[in-house]
Amino acid sequence: MTDFVFATAQYESGDWDSAPLVPSNVIDSVARYTSIAVAPSGVVVPLSSPSLFRYPLIYLTGHLPVRFSPAERGNLQKYAERGGLLFVDDHNHDIDGVFHKTATEELTRTYGAIHPISNKHPLYRAFFVFEDGPPTTSHELNGWGDNLVHKTLSGVERNGRLVLLYSSKDYSSEWGYHPENKRFMSVDNTKFAVNIVTYALTR
Amino acid sequence: MRSRAELRIPVEWVLRAALIAALAFALWRSLESDESHAAGRALDASGLTGALSGLLANPSVSSVDLTLDAMPTQVERDALRAMRRAGVTVNWHGVAPALALEADRLRDPEGRTRLLMKGETTPLALADSAGVLDTVNAASGASVDIQSVVGQVRAGHGRFAASVREPESVPLHAVLVLGRADWDSKFVMSALSEAGWTVRAKIPTAPGVAVSDKDLLPLDTSRYDVVIALDTTAGDFAPAIARFVAQGGGLIAGAEALGIQSLRALAPSSAQERRPGRILLAEDSVTPRDLPLRALTALRGDAVALERVPAGITVAARRAGLGRVITVGYDESWRWRMLGGSSGLAAHRRWWSSAVGAVAPERGIAPDPSGDGAPLAALIDVLGPASASSAKASNAPTNPLPIIILLIIPGALLIETASRRFRGVP
Numbered sequence: 194m195t196d197f198v199f200a201t202a203q204y205e206s207g208d209w210d211s212a213p214l215v216p217s218n219v220i221d222s223v224a225r226y227t228s229i230a231v232a233p234s235g236v237v238v239p240l241s242s243p244s245l246f247r248y249p250l251i252y253l254t255g256h257l258p259v260r261f262s263p264a265e266r267g268n269l270q271k272y273a274e275r276g277g278l279l280f281v282d283d284h285n286h287d288i289d290g291v292f293h294k295t296a297t298e299e300l301t302r303t304y305g306a307i308h309p310i311s312n313k314h315p316l317y318r319a320f321f322v323f324e325d326g327p328p329t330t331s332h333e334l335n336g337w338g339d340n341l342v343h344k345t346l347s348g349v350e351r352n353g354r355l356v357l358l359y360s361s362k363d364y365s366s367e368w369g370y371h372p373e374n375k376r377f378m379s380v381d382n383t384k385f386a387v388n389i390v391t392y393a394l395t396r
Numbered sequence: 397m398r399s400r401a402e403l404r405i406p407v408e409w410v411l412r413a414a415l416i417a418a419l420a421f422a423l424w425r426s427l428e429s430d431e432s433h434a435a436g437r438a439l440d441a442s443g444l445t446g447a448l449s450g451l452l453a454n455p456s457v458s459s460v461d462l463t464l465d466a467m468p469t470q471v472e473r474d475a476l477r478a479m480r481r482a483g484v485t486v487n488w489h490g491v492a493p494a495l496a497l498e499a500d501r502l503r504d505p506e507g508r509t510r511l512l513m514k515g516e517t518t519p520l521a522l523a524d525s526a527g528v529l530d531t532v533n534a535a536s537g538a539s540v541d542i543q544s545v546v547g548q549v550r551a552g553h554g555r556f557a558a559s560v561r562e563p564e565s566v567p568l569h570a571v572l573v574l575g576r577a578d579w580d581s582k583f584v585m586s587a588l589s590e591a592g593w594t595v596r597a598k599i600p601t602a603p604g605v606a607v608s609d610k611d612l613l614p615l616d617t618s619r620y621d622v623v624i625a626l627d628t629t630a631g632d633f634a635p636a637i638a639r640f641v642a643q644g645g646g647l648i649a650g651a652e653a654l655g656i657q658s659l660r661a662l663a664p665s666s667a668q669e670r671r672p673g674r675i676l677l678a679e680d681s682v683t684p685r686d687l688p689l690r691a692l693t694a695l696r697g698d699a700v701a702l703e704r705v706p707a708g709i710t711v712a713a714r715r716a717g718l719g720r721v722i723t724v725g726y727d728e729s730w731r732w733r734m735l736g737g738s739s740g741l742a743a744h745r746r747w748w749s750s751a752v753g754a755v756a757p758e759r760g761i762a763p764d765p766s767g768d769g770a771p772l773a774a775l776i777d778v779l780g781p782a783s784a785s786s787a788k789a790s791n792a793p794t795n796p797l798p799i800i801i802l803l804i805i806p807g808a809l810l811i812e813t814a815s816r817r818f819r820g821v822p
Contacts, residue, residue, distance in 0.1 A: 195578050195728050227602045229577045243680040246734040249579055275734050275741050276586050320601055352590050394577040395599045395607040396585075 197223065197394060199235035200248035202279070204265055207257035207292070210237075211284050212365035215252065221372035222383040223390050227320065240265040249277045250393040254284045254365040258295040261303065269303050273349070273356040278393045286330070286363030287338035293361060304357045309345040316355065319392035321384045327360065328385050330367040338363065354396055358389065401819040411812040418804045425798060441490075442466040442555060448475045457484055461783070464490030466555035467771045477778045487783035488775070493518070496770045497551040497558035501566050502541065503753035505592025509563060511540045513551045520551045524562070560767035567759060569619060570594040571752055572612065574633055575626030575650075577601045583730035584624060584748055591749035600629050615640045621756040622646035625653040634658040642717035646755025651690035651725050663723045664699030664714035665692040671707060675731055682735040684710065688727040713754070720755040
């Protein structure tokens, strides 16, 4: 039996550590709502390291331009081939921003064309049910970024399973708070993170 | 008083009469040759088909001596068997290689065929109706998995070959995976669906909540081939699994699933405590030997160990009811796929697909009766062992009479002609 370990991707360019509170918050939600055995703390994994393959779900975010080194790109290609899921979130929530432009370029180069994911995708029913697709974040219309509500997430599938999930919704800001503060919220906004983890572990 | 020349005249008439008689006898022999030779015939196996119709139509044949320069076909063997039953003595001699060939359709979605063969020192040429497949050294037995074969498969060298027909395809049903929400469940499902199996699953994610395919039940062999119970979350299905195995379904039980009483009763072994693997040391080169292991122990009397590592037995199997059960001691096999280097992904997929194929029910595929998978054994079965005497005989009859006649004709002609010349008659 393997405990689920939440892993954050460390890449050579950009600010990979821009959302340090997300891991603990996601871990808290997984432990709170599910019976999935989850490690109490996350790990940081360099994309260029073979250690990447120990964590079949990995989270990547940032604000700054992204350039993968050849080693990082090669590892990610193998990671996708073997069935690992990379979840990328644009911390700028800005489709004109440098993170989005460079990250999607790099990811397309690594994974192939990225397509919108249907809002009926099993991802949205993996644990909680999100009838309208990805939940809107309070940051999408905060006056920063592109000020758009993104109706869908994007991704790449291999053998009928997601190997890349790309979000412009800035979940990194939405989930970037201490888990203790969930008690002050009327609706837990990290529930979709539980779906991502559950999807990765069961599909 | 008659002169000596006059005395030779009646002798010359006697010689002429003997000559004519000998010629007449030779002519009669030639017209009756089939019947006169029929008492015993020596044949080469390579010309057997052509000779058989004559032999079978000739009731006076009493024995056949067969030289094995090629392997008689099944039809030829049947004809020889029929002659034997009709009272004809059939002997054979010669040196034929002992060949054997068997074709099994593997129970996997790729529909591969496994060719099992045994030959002698010379490598066997494998071919099917579409062409050459491979050349295999099978002196101590060999097996080759072929993606697809067409028509008749043949293994042999020269005129000696074993042959079998392409086996029938096997209908496959779904595989049910039961396990908790972790990487092992996910990657077992991935491996099997990538290999082409239809995978259905129930993966509990919280009390009363599960990621599950619809209409999982009833669990029977008309819907499923195999159930994979990875851990104790299969407990809800345990009675249904026991019935399924009794019906002929296959079960693969992870060592942790042996915590379920009714599955333990079906399993070929019990499992030891978990032993950590060498994952941290192995980097991107993990093999099954590096995985955490719950070594299998206390094998039942009717169980067999299928895989071992130095630490102990890793896979064991037994029959239970009409079904088959495998216990797997490997833990966290997903690491083999994710950390197994360039070959890990395919090896993990192939391993799980093979394990499922090994316990999937055989759905009444009858062996093909038209095959000739062990021709030498079949020949011995029909004709008995090879004859000790080497009767590399010609087709000439053993009767000396024709030779005598052949001597009489020129002899009589020569003496009669000489006698006339001495008398001065042209």
